[in-house]
Amino acid sequence: MTSCIRKILSDKKKLVCTVSLLIWGVFSIALLSATYLSHLASLKERGNLARSQVEEMLANAQAGINKALRLELDDCNKSLYELRNIVAVTPDIRTISLVRNGYMYCNSIIGKLSPERKIGNYQERLYVRHNSALDHSPVMILTQKISKLQWVRVGISEYYLLRALQRINGDGAVVIKVGNTSYNEFGIIKSKLDKYEFYKKSVIYPFSIYLDNKFTIDNKTITYLLVLAFISFGLALLAMRFLTGLNWAKFEVENAIINNKIKPYVQPIVDDNGDIVGGEILARWIKDNGEIVPPNVFIPTIEQYDLMVPMTLSLLNQVIEYQSLYHYKRLHLSFNVTEACLNDPKIKQVCRILSRYCDVVLELTENQQLVQTDTAQTMMASMRKFGVKFALDDYGTGYSTLDYLRKIKFDYLKIDKSFVDHITSDDVSNAIIDNIIALADRLNIRIIAEGIEQPEQVEILKSRGVIYFQGYLYGKPMLLDEFATKLV
Structure with a gap:
């Protein structure tokens, strides 16, 4: 609906005429x-x-x-x-x-x-x-x-x-x-x-x-109708200024969040035996016509207008409501969050509820620099009390990797796909992965390798002690229904 409105707004003359006629008609x-x-x-x-x-x-x-x-x-x-x-x-x-x-x-x-x-x-x-x-x-x-x-x-x-x-x-x-x-x-x-x-x-x-009962329009009424036509034109100009000033992208995304159109998809995480131990919850926007909007299209809008908290709350609540997910085993379910999410009391409360059914992991990317580190550490410590764990996503791609690890205690490091892609052919990528694994081992942090697409990648990483894997080799992001069938 909003895309149609934006299309109409692109033609201002048509907009003024349309709105004028609508106002005059009403x-x-x-x-x-x-x-x-x-x-x-x-x-x-x-x-x-x-x-x-x-x-x-x-x-x-x-x-x-x-x-x-x-x-x-x-x-x-x-x-x-x-x-x-x-x-x-x-x-x-x-x-x-x-x-x-x-x-x-x-x-x-x-x-x-x-x-x-x-x-x-x-x-x-x-x-x-x-x-x-x-x-x-x-x-x-x-x-x-x-x-x-x-x-x-x-x-x-x-x-x-x-x-x-x-x-x-x-x-x-x-x-x-x-x-x-x-x-x-x-x-x-x-x-x-x-x-x-x-x-x-x-x-x-x-x-x-x-x-x-014959009703005829007298001259006075005709005069009023003409006056209304001029007033309607003026109101249409004002309406055009208002409508063109609205942020339709924000409105459309907010509406999608409120109506649960942004759905939780799960990409499986497996252990070194190939058994599913959990998954990463990823957001996918499903429109009314069935079109799936990829995250790289709408996540920038969500970040721009500080909508990560309501979107994360929506995803958490949808996962809680899907109770059949927890009948088979205690899963590891991870969610991407921001600093604002960590500081939100509603998210804390929902994580407390979800932790009764699964191991909740909140993932922070190192590209998102924490502004209030002390506050974040306090919130993370309080959430650890009811079992929430924390992961550092896209490790090695940011500019402050070691400083992040010094300030914040993490339970998992996720090796970025950009390193895994070249592990079979690039000595530099191999050396970086070796250093990440060694550092994680010293800090008692578990490793999850992302972007796994080839069995050779798995064998190399297994030989270096990695036991958790995520990627298209094991499954693309899928709806909760499909994920649940893989747990049987």
């Missing part, structure tokens, strides 16, 4: 979502308000009916004055009519009808008449039955309904549906309500609210 989606949710909430609020407005008008109409019920309704002449008075003092209503057996016989405006006029839909609780008898304009009628053959009807002028809708609406998005008739603030809607969605039904009167 903010734009957030803005449009917020705008739509606000639009939807506003629409529902207007729908609720429209319902309450119509219910209030119908409640006034019902109040008019209730007042009319107290009158002597069989006789139009006796009740006409009071009916007109009710219309005059009751908000929103236009007329009160009396119907008997399907015929209107009294109306608050016309008075007594003679002959009586036949009325349709007179039994419906609420309906809209598109062509009123008075002025041929639409009127909404609320009806209540007062006896087996008698009804009171209150007419609400379309004007009152439209005025109420106009106060809460402005774009035709809220619709009142009564029976088969639908209203918005512009009047009766003659087309089907295909673009409208049912929202809510009144629980008091037989009408419903429909909403037009």
